[in-house]
Amino acid sequence: MGRAMATHILAFNAGSATLKFAAFDVVSTVSVTDSVIEHPAVDAAAFDEVGRRLRAAGVTAITAVGHRVAHGGPRLSEAALIDASVERAIELATPLAPQHNPAALAGIRLARQRWPGLPQVAVFDTAFHASMPERAATYAVPQAWRHAGVRRYGFHGLSHQHVFETVSATLERDPADLRIVSCHLGNGGSVCAIERGRSIDTSMGMTALEGLVMGSRSGDLDPGIPGFVMRTFGMDHEQVEAALYHDSGLKALSAVSADLRQIEALACTGNPGALLALQVHAYRVRKYIGAYAAAMGGCDAVAFTGGAGENSPALRWRILQGLEFLGICLDERRNEAFGVSDEAAELQAPQSRVAVLAVRAREQRVIARETVSVLRRTGL
Numbered sequence: 610m611g612r613a614m615a616t617h618i619l620a621f622n623a624g625s626a627t628l629k630f631a632a633f634d635v636v637s638t639v640s641v642t643d644s645v646i647e648h649p650a651v652d653a654a655a656f657d658e659v660g661r662r663l664r665a666a667g668v669t670a671i672t673a674v675g676h677r678v679a680h681g682g683p684r685l686s687e688a689a690l691i692d693a694s695v696e697r698a699i700e701l702a703t704p705l706a707p708q709h710n711p712a713a714l715a716g717i718r719l720a721r722q723r724w725p726g727l728p729q730v731a732v733f734d735t736a737f738h739a740s741m742p743e744r745a746a747t748y749a750v751p752q753a754w755r756h757a758g759v760r761r762y763g764f765h766g767l768s769h770q771h772v773f774e775t776v777s778a779t780l781e782r783d784p785a786d787l788r789i790v791s792c793h794l795g796n797g798g799s800v801c802a803i804e805r806g807r808s809i810d811t812s813m814g815m816t817a818l819e820g821l822v823m824g825s826r827s828g829d830l831d832p833g834i835p836g837f838v839m840r841t842f843g844m845d846h847e848q849v850e851a852a853l854y855h856d857s858g859l860k861a862l863s864a865v866s867a868d869l870r871q872i873e874a875l876a877c878t879g880n881p882g883a884l885l886a887l888q889v890h891a892y893r894v895r896k897y898i899g900a901y902a903a904a905m906g907g908c909d910a911v912a913f914t915g916g917a918g919e920n921s922p923a924l925r926w927r928i929l930q931g932l933e934f935l936g937i938c939l940d941e942r943r944n945e946a947f948g949v950s951d952e953a954a955e956l957q958a959p960q961s962r963v964a965v966l967a968v969r970a971r972e973q974r975v976i977a978r979e980t981v982s983v984l985r986r987t988g989l
Contacts, residue, residue: 616670617641619663620976621720622677622767623651623712624796630659631973632668638977642666651715656723673728673989674720675980677767677972679709679817681733683758688736688979690987691717691729699731705762705816708854728989730980737766740807745904748815761819763811765793765915767972769801772912775968779953780910788905790898792928793970794918796824796867800894802901810904812897818853821897822890824867827857829893862886869917869924891927898928902935910964911937919967922947925956929965936962 618638622629628651631643644662649655663669676691682702689695696717703710713731720729738746738761746761748754772791777784789803798821801811812820822828835849844852860867863886865875875883902908913925922944929939938961947954947967957965 616672617668618673618675618977618980619668619671619720619724620675620677620973620980621713621716622972622976623716624709628655628659628712628716629973631977632663632666632671633974633977635672635981638974638981640974640977642668643973651712651719653719656719660723671724671727673730673980673984674724675730675732675976676713676717676720677734677976678713678731679734679764680706680762681731681735683760685731685733686736686739688730688732688983690983690989691731695731706764708817728984728987730983732767732976732979734764734766735762737770738763738801738808738811741809741811745810759815761811761814763799763801763808764813764817765797765799765801765811766808767975768793768914768970769799769803769808769811771971771975772801772914772968773803773806775953775971776910776912776964776966779955779966779968780964782909787909788902788907789910789912790901790908792894792898792911792913792918793915794821794894794913794924795915797826798823798894798915798917800897800901802904804905810901820893822862822886822893823858824869825855825858825860827853827861859886859890862889869921873921873923887927891924891930894928895930895932898932899935908935908937908963910966912966912968914968914970916970919947919969925965925967937965939965 616635617632618635620631628646628649631640633640646655646658678699680702682698684698699710699714717729748759750759769791773789776789777787784806791801791803793799797817799811799813802809818826820828838844838849859872863872863882866872872883872886876887898911913919917924925944929937938958940956940958943956953966953968955964955966
């Protein structure tokens with residue numbers, strides 16, 4: 610690479626509730642610092658804090674900046690060097706990811722100001738799912754809609770890609786032999802069917818509303834409900850959409866919080882709303898695991914990642930109850946023992962025919978690796 614004195618890749622992951630960033634050695638892509646700013650506005654103040662933490666970690670030279678972008682729209686299906694046309698395409702895809710793309714764009718623009726002249730790379734959450742077959746990606750809607758880009762794109766691709774790679778390495782099995790159901794569970798959540806290294810289906814669709822019950826998002830919904838609600842309550846489509854994104858999911862069911870940790874604590878006291886929220890959430894994930902095992906003609910491993918998936922033994926237990934017919938048997942001791950220092954661990958009982966794993970989310974590592982790949986491909 611032409612920037613011999615610069616030794617680090619800076620990876621940004623602006624989510625719906627946190628700004629995560631990490632610096633990686635440009636050659637080995639090993640992390641030298643990894644940090645989270647809770648509930649940020651992606652603004653100058655947040656970037657001031659990023660700068661302070663980088664200096665404290667001794668990171669002074671940066672080769673390039675990589676950004677997680679939730680939605681690439683119909684045009685962007687692989688990591689790309691950011692120029693005016695790529696930035697415009699990300700902006701045009703904002704209606705498909707209104708909680709995430711604006712934060713990514715803010716990060717891109719602030720990074721350009723803080724590190725002028727450095728290459729910036731967009732790494733898309735939708736890219737891993739570009740391999741979905743048409744039978745899984747296509748909605749049964751009018752052709753004009755489909756020509757306009759109405760299709761299933763999927764999200765959390767960086768996380769599901771990391772899960773696939775980690776499960777294969779942990780089990781010491783050829784990726785070509787594995788059928789994995791990957792469950793990314795956090796404030797947002799999705800399940801992905803990974804068949805022999807390729808995403809063949811995922812629970813999120815054109816937007817991040819489809820699929821699982823999430824922190825404040827509804828997940829799967831009868832498409833007739835918005836029309837009914839608009840007629841009954843006199844709401845317009847923007848109000849309905851805002852309610853589905855911000856006032857639904859676990860927040861609506863529990864009537865207390867969107868935070869799974871708080872809901873689990875309340876459920877222990879017998880709170881009926883919290884109990885209902887946990888039951889509905891687990892049921893929805895369990896249905897997708899069964900569906901994706903059927904779609905792949907079997908399942909070799911189920912993996913949990915994301916803030917809730919990797920940190921809540923109770924969540925994993927709730928979800929896997931009743932799946933013994935698929936050969937899935939959880940070892941309760943191993944499930945409880947998975948700790949913060951573990952990168953990945955097998956949690957299945959000895960008699961289980963399907964491996965069960967918890968995997969630490971490492972999306973920033975994927976961002977860094979993809980950024981290096983784009984720099985090499987473009988000769989920078």
